[in-house]
Amino acid sequence: MQLIKRALAERLYKDSPYVFPSTRGKGDKPIDRHALSQAVRRLRQKLKMAEWSPHDARRSATTWARAVGIPRDTTEALTHHAIVGS
Numbered sequence: 001m002q003l004i005k006r007a008l009a010e011r012l013y014k015d016s017p018y019v020f021p022s023t024r025g026k027g028d029k030p031i032d033r034h035a036l037s038q039a040v041r042r043l044r045q046k047l048k049m050a051e052w053s054p055h056d057a058r059r060s061a062t063t064w065a066r067a068v069g070i071p072r073d074t075t076e077a078l079t080h081h082a083i084v085g086s
Helices: 002-010 035-047 054-067 072-078
Strands: none
Touching: 035 054, 054 072
16 A cells, blocks of 8 residues: 555656556556566666566465465455456
8 A cells, every 4th residue: 555655646647547657658558568577677687686577576475475374365356366266
């Protein structure tokens, strides 16, 4: 929630309907679906990190959340995975 509130407060285009609008244009489009992957790739190269992807981070966050007791339906809802068998 803190990230969303900060993003809304600091966004370039105050009238944009998007929390994370594209920096190309005037806030009338959402951030590109590949923007995070591209940013991760640039960061990895700059810091000479081993290869990883946003999806790897998502899996790790889900694993951590389950390990600390966050219910499966909550973690699945947050990662937009379908809950099978419910």
